[in-house]
Each structure stands twice: as C-alpha cells, then as structure tokens.
Amino acid sequence: MSITRESSMDDEDFRNITETNFQRIRSKSAKIGYADGVSDGKEETFQKAFNKGYSDGLRTGFELEKYSAFSNNLKTYNDKLCSEQTFFIDLEKKTAADIKHTHLGY
Incomplete structure (x- = not known):
C-alpha cells in the first residue's frame, strides 16, 4: 500500500x-498581451x-503665410496708393469722372 x-x-x-x-x-501571458x-x-x-x-499645421501655416505676403504687398502698394490719392487731391477734382480729367478740361 505504501507504493500506491x-x-x-x-x-x-x-x-x-x-x-x-x-x-x-x-x-505572464496576460500581462504581456495587455x-x-x-x-x-x-x-x-x-x-x-x-x-x-x-495636416492642420500645414494648412494653417500656408494660410498665415498667404496673408502675411498679402499684407507685405499691401504695404508696398499703400505708399503708391497714398501718392496717387495725394495727386488726385492736389488736382482738386471732385470725382474721377470730372471734366477736368479729359483733354477738353485743360
């Protein structure tokens, strides 16, 4: 019986x-799987x-650069626009369609 x-x-x-x-x-398997x-x-x-x-950063950067370039160009043209406005005021014309703009007015 002892053997059994x-x-x-x-x-x-x-x-x-x-x-x-x-x-x-x-x-261990559960921990590794988790x-x-x-x-x-x-x-x-x-x-x-x-x-x-x-994607969002690229799109935003592109839009910002576009407006920055527009703003820089506007500054360049703003000087020209101001000089044209001053010239127009110096001519003392009321409107651009004033008769003085034509050769008949001079």
Missing part, C-alpha cells in the same frame, strides 16, 4: 506543480493625432 500512497502523492504534487506553473504562465495591446493602441492613436496635427 506514494504514487498518489506524487501524482498530486505533479498536478499542483503543473497547475502553479500553468497559472504563472497564464498570468502591454502589447496598450503599446499598439498608443502607437495607432499617436499616428492618427500626428497625421491630423501635421
């Missing part, structure tokens, strides 16, 4: 060790956010 009793104890010890190892492996899922989720979210931010 030892055999059943060995079987029980083997089951306990096997169950403990299985639980340890399962726990970490991989979090990493993949972050990477996908960051890539989408980067793509949107890059």
Whole structure:
C-alpha cells in the first residue's frame, strides 16, 4: 500500500506543480498581451493625432503665410496708393469722372 500512497502523492504534487506553473504562465501571458495591446493602441492613436496635427499645421501655416505676403504687398502698394490719392487731391477734382480729367478740361 505504501507504493500506491506514494504514487498518489506524487501524482498530486505533479498536478499542483503543473497547475502553479500553468497559472504563472497564464498570468505572464496576460500581462504581456495587455502591454502589447496598450503599446499598439498608443502607437495607432499617436499616428492618427500626428497625421491630423501635421495636416492642420500645414494648412494653417500656408494660410498665415498667404496673408502675411498679402499684407507685405499691401504695404508696398499703400505708399503708391497714398501718392496717387495725394495727386488726385492736389488736382482738386471732385470725382474721377470730372471734366477736368479729359483733354477738353485743360
């Protein structure tokens, strides 16, 4: 009987060790799977956010540069416009369609 009793104890010890190892492996696998899922989720979210931010930034930068160039050119033409306005005022014309604008008026 002692052989049977030892055999059943060995079987029980083997089951306990096997169950403990299985639980340890399962726990590690779950942790690794969770970490991989979090990493993949972050990477996908960051890539989408980067793509949107890059697109928005490019569009905004283009619009700002367009208005900046328009403003710079307006400053250049503003001097010319002011001189033309001064010239028009110096002629003492009421309107651009004034008869004095034609050769008949001089």
